[in-house]
Every structure is written in structure tokens, then in C-alpha cells.
Amino acid sequence: MDDPLEARAVSLVKSGDTAAYDYLVSKYLKRVVSVAWGIVRNAHDAEDLAQEAFVKAFRNIERFRSDEPCGPWIFRIVSNLSLDVIKHIKRVHHEELTDVQPAARRDVADLGAQSNEIASRVDAAIESLPEMQRIVARLHLVEQFEHAEIAAMTGLSDGTVRSHLSHARRKLKEQLADLYGDSHE
Amino acid sequence: MSDFFERLRTDAAPLRFEPDGAMMSRIAARVRERISQPTVAQLIAAWFRPLAASLAAVAILASVGLVFASDNSSSDDQQQFASSNYEISMAGSDLSVGN
Numbered sequence: 020m021d022d023p024l025e026a027r028a029v030s031l032v033k034s035g036d037t038a039a040y041d042y043l044v045s046k047y048l049k050r051v052v053s054v055a056w057g058i059v060r061n062a063h064d065a066e067d068l069a070q071e072a073f074v075k076a077f078r079n080i081e082r083f084r085s086d087e088p089c090g091p092w093i094f095r096i097v098s099n100l101s102l103d104v105i106k107h108i109k110r111v112h113h114e115e116l117t118d119v120q121p122a123a124r125r126d127v128a129d130l131g132a133q134s135n136e137i138a139s140r141v142d143a144a145i146e147s148l149p150e151m152q153r154i155v156a157r158l159h160l161v162e163q164f165e166h167a168e169i170a171a172m173t174g175l176s177d178g179t180v181r182s183h184l185s186h187a188r189r190k191l192k193e194q195l196a197d198l199y200g201d202s203h204e
Numbered sequence: 205m206s207d208f209f210e211r212l213r214t215d216a217a218p219l220r221f222e223p224d225g226a227m228m229s230r231i232a233a234r235v236r237e238r239i240s241q242p243t244v245a246q247l248i249a250a251w252f253r254p255l256a257a258s259l260a261a262v263a264i265l266a267s268v269g270l271v272f273a274s275d276n277s278s279s280d281d282q283q284q285f286a287s288s289n290y291e292i293s294m295a296g297s298d299l300s301v302g303n
Contacts, residue, residue: 056221073235160216
């Protein structure tokens with residue numbers, strides 16, 4: 020593990036020191052909320068899911084190996100919880116999620132008008148993809164996870180992740196041809 | 205990965221959702237509150253542990269009591285047997301055994 024403080028916090032939590040868990044929450048909170056939001060696209064649900072993921076991780080910390088970083092493990096928990104929510108919503112409503120809220124971007128004020136427009140176009144293009152392509156593409160493009168990490172987080176095989184990304188790339192390239200027309204494969 | 209995807213990745217990075225300070229504080233506080241509360245299993249264990257200990261103590265006392273009562277009972281039988289008179293008739297003679 021790269022972070023000795025994290026290893027120390029994990030062993031303290033395992034020995035019953037709940038206050039030490041604050042370090043892990045503060046370290047991964049932003050990313051965990053962002054991963055949840057990327058899947059459910061709803062700030063309120065993302066907040067609940069992040070909370071649930073941290074509590075679940077705490078309850079199961081005995082099973083976690085202290086020499087590994089916590090991040091991938093917590094991201095996997097929040098991804099699974101978020102995917103369960105999507106499945107539940109689909110089962111109840113039998114329809115795609117349409118209540119999409121715009122992302123609260125940290126650097127929206129720092130982006131120039133042109134960059135902002137590009138980001139909006141990219142966001143809309145990703146959102147237009149079929150559900151699993153959208154989730155995988157968002158985890159790869161926005162959250163910057165690699166194939167193997169996405170496979171571990173979503174429970175999909177590495178091949179399926181690559182397949183989703185390949186389809187997503189083709190569709191995104193078509194939709195964003197005017198922005199990335201000069202890019203080559 | 206293609207050049208297109210690499211450029212897209214760079215442009216998509218700012219799309220990451222950034223929770224505001226209030227949301228982060230809320231989540232951290234709720235997590236802290238929830239992990240400091242015992243789980244249902246821990247609550248049940250807390251209730252059942254003394255109950256199980258009491259039942260075990262009662263069972264041990266009952267076992268000891270039964271063994272003690274059983275020992276006393278057999279020694280009483282022996283005393284009663286020893287203090288009784290028995291008469292045996294054999295070949296026209298009456299013989300008496302005991303006190």
C-alpha cells in the first residue's frame with residue numbers, strides 16, 4: 020500500500036477504533052460520491068449510496084486485507100450498490116432513467132467557454148449511450164478507471180468491459196465527429 | 205487505446221461530479237453516527253450473553269444438586285437396609301438377621 024496512514028487507519032479500525040475510519044471516509048468520499056452519481060445520475064441517491072457504501076465497508080472491514088489500498092474495494096462496493104439501485108428502478112418503472120441532473124463540476128468556473136461547451140457535448144454524448152455502455156464509458160472516461168478496475172467494480176468480465184467500451188467509442192466518435200474529426204484510431 | 209479516446213478522456217475529466225462541502229459533511233457525519241451504533245447482531249448478542257451465562261449457571265447448579273441428592277438417597281437406602289431385621293425359615297428353624 021502506498022499510503023502508510025491508510026494502512027494504519029485500517030488496522031486501527033480492525034482493532035475497534037471507529038474514529039480512525041474518518042481518515043478513510045475523508046480520503047475516498049469525493050470519488051465514491053462521483054462514482055455513484057455517474058451510475059445513478061441523481062445527487063440525492065448518490066449521497067445515500069456513498070453513505071451506505073462506507074457503512075458496509077466498515078461492517079466488513081475484517082475481511083479486507085490491510086496491505087491493499089482501500090479505494091478499489093470501496094469503489095466496488097459503491098458500484099455494486101448503485102447498479103442494484105438502477106436494476107431496482109428499472110424493475111419498478113420499466114423505463115430508462117430520465118431524471119438527469121447536471122453535474123456540479125468543481126472547475127466549471129475555471130473552464131473557458133469553449134472547454135465548457137466541449138464538456139457539455141461529451142456529457143450529452145455519453146448520456147445517449149445504452150445503459151451499460153454509458154456506465155462503463157463514464158467510469159473509463161470521466162472517472163479515469165482502467166479496464167481491469169471497471170471489471171472488478173461492476174462484476175463484468177474484462178472482455179465485456181472492452182466490448183462495451185469499443186461500442187461506446189464507435190458511437191461517441193460518430194456523435195462527436197465535428198469535435199474530434201481529425202483524430203485517428 | 206485510440207488517440208480519439210485519449211483526447212475524449214482528457215475533455216471528459218471535468219465532468220466528474222464534485223460533491224459540495226455540505227454534502228460531504230453530511231455523509232461523513234451520518235457514517236460516523238451509524239458506525240458508532242451497535243448492529244442488530246451486536247444488540248442481540250449483548251442481550252443474550254448474560255441470559256446464556258445465567259442459564260448455564262442454573263444448569264450447573266441443577267446438575268450438582270441432582271448428584272448430591274442422588275448420593276444422599278443411596279446412603280439412606282443402605283442405612284435403612286442395615287437397620288432392618290430379616291427372618292429366614294430353613295429346615296424347620298427360624299433364623300433372624302440384623303439387629
